[in-house]
Structure formats: C-alpha cells, structure tokens
Amino acid sequence: MNLYDFDAEVNYKSGAFNKHYRTRLAGRVKRIVKQNLPNSVADSFLHGRYYTAIVTKPLCLYRVFGRYKGEYFTDEQGNARVVGSFANGAFVTTEFAESRIDAKIRLALEPAWLNSHAYEAKIIVPKGTILNIGKVAPVTTKGGTFLSGGADQILLPRDWSENIIVGYRYITVTQLRNPPEYSIKNIPSFDIKSTVYPLTCPKCGKTDIRLLSQDERIDYIGSKGNKYTTRHICLNPKCNCNW
Numbered sequence: 601m602n603l604y605d606f607d608a609e610v611n612y613k614s615g616a617f618n619k620h621y622r623t624r625l626a627g628r629v630k631r632i633v634k635q636n637l638p639n640s641v642a643d644s645f646l647h648g649r650y651y652t653a654i655v656t657k658p659l660c661l662y663r664v665f666g667r668y669k670g671e672y673f674t675d676e677q678g679n680a681r682v683v684g685s686f687a688n689g690a691f692v693t694t695e696f697a698e699s700r701i702d703a704k705i706r707l708a709l710e711p712a713w714l715n716s717h718a719y720e721a722k723i724i725v726p727k728g729t730i731l732n733i734g735k736v737a738p739v740t741t742k743g744g745t746f747l748s749g750g751a752d753q754i755l756l757p758r759d760w761s762e763n764i765i766v767g768y769r770y771i772t773v774t775q776l777r778n779p780p781e782y783s784i785k786n787i788p789s790f791d792i793k794s795t796v797y798p799l800t801c802p803k804c805g806k807t808d809i810r811l812l813s814q815d816e817r818i819d820y821i822g823s824k825g826n827k828y829t830t831r832h833i834c835l836n837p838k839c840n841c842n843w
C-alpha cells in the first residue's frame with residue numbers, strides 16, 4: 601500500500617522547488633523596441649525595469665487567479681458579490697505555484713486585490729506574441745506582511761485569447777513535491793466558502809479522492825515514529841496514495 605509519509609515533509613524555501621522546472625526565456629524570446637507602459641503597470645516591475653520582447657518559440661507560462669463569492673464582500677444592498685481575478689488577466693509568470701502561500705510570496709499577491717489564488721492556468725504562448733518582461737517587485741501588504749516577490753513577471757497583450765490555456769489545476773495549500781498536472785478543463789465562474797479550499801492529495805495535488813470506510817482504514821507509523829490513520833485514497837491511478 602502506498603502510504604503518505606507526513607513525517608518526511610520538510611517545507612522548502614519559496615522558489616526552491618519550482619526553479620528546477622522554470623521556463624527559460626533564453627532562445628525563446630527576442631528583444632525588440634521597448635513599449636511604454638503606464639506608470640502604474642511599469643512600477644509593478646522590480647525597480648520599474650522591464651524589456652519588450654517577441655516570442656520566437658512557443659513559451660510555457662502560468663497564471664494564478666480565482667474568483668470568490670462570500671459574506672465578506674457585499675454590494676450596497678448587502679448581497680454577497682463576486683471578487684477576484686480572471687484566468688485571462690495580463691500578468692503571468694515562468695514558474696508554477698508551489699503552494700498558495702508560496703505563490704503569494706513569489707508573485708507578491710497583495711490580499712487587497714482579492715485574488716483567491718485557488719487556481720493556476722498553464723498557457724502556451726505562440727510565436728509572434730509581444731511580451732513585457734521583468735521581475736515581480738516586493739509588496740508590503742496593508743496588514744504589514746512583507747511579500748518578497750522575485751518571480752519573473754510577464755505582461756501578456758491585453759486581448760490574449762483563452763484558447764492558448766492548455767489546462768487548469770487547483771493550487772494546493774501544502775507545498776508540491778512533484779511537478780503539477782493541469783487536468784481540469786473548465787473552472788467554475790467563482791468559488792464559495794465550501795469549494796475554495798478543496799481536499800487535495802498531499803502527494804500529487806489532485807482532487808479525485810475517496811473517503812475510506814471504517815473497515816478500510818489502517819494505522820501506520822511515519823518515518824519519524826509518528827502515528828497516523830488513513831482516511832483517504834487518491835484515485836489518480838499514477839498516485840494511489842493513502843493518508
């Protein structure tokens with residue numbers, strides 16, 4: 601049986617895992633004459649520095665997004681309203697999110713923007729697309745938390761087509777240990793409290809999970825001697841993890 605070893609979990613530093621898989625821009629983009637971006641956009645790049653480039657070979661990029669409807673955000677009549685960001689927003693990056701918190705740090709996602717960061721879209725940008733490229737600048741949130749940024753920040757053309765999205769996934773609450781799969785084809789137009797944090801497999805991050813019956817549950821001991829009882833099985837045939 602494939603038992604998940606919680607004792608082997610060691611949290612890594614943001615960006616330490618995804619750097620091995622990051623999309624390299626060298627040889628895939630060519631610099632062109634710099635576009636003048638509005639100050640509000642230019643200032644979101646680290647030191648206000650960015651360059652303009654044209655894609656010369658298809659480029660794999662990622663976008664964190666999500667919309668949420670909950671009691672905290674209401675209209676003037678007191679009705680819950682939907683907040684957050686869409687899949688086809690302009691800001692994308694070269695690295696997948698390691699977890700929701702890591703995405704927040706690496707992409708400096710200010711909570712005031714109300715992005716639920718529940719989802720990630722994988723995008724294959726075609727040859728000929730014009731990009732503006734720099735690094736994510738740090739942000740200190742209104743609550744005083746310092747988010748260091750540091751990921752590549754890429755601005756897609758405003759009217760980019762969602763047809764270039766090849767798949768979606770839930771961004772896990774816990775850190776990824778394996779590169780993610782983008783097996784979700786359609787995303788609900790918004791989440792509510794009960795769906796925004798779905799149960800995900802700790803090993804593969806997928807949501808195809810079955811609760812084990814009392815008879816199926818077993819006790820096991822992790823590599824550091826801690827005791828666990830299985831309650832779930834991952835239905836991803838490549839994973840089949842029990843925890």
Ligand SMILES: [Zn+2]
Binds near residue numbers: 834841
């Ligand atoms: Zn799994």
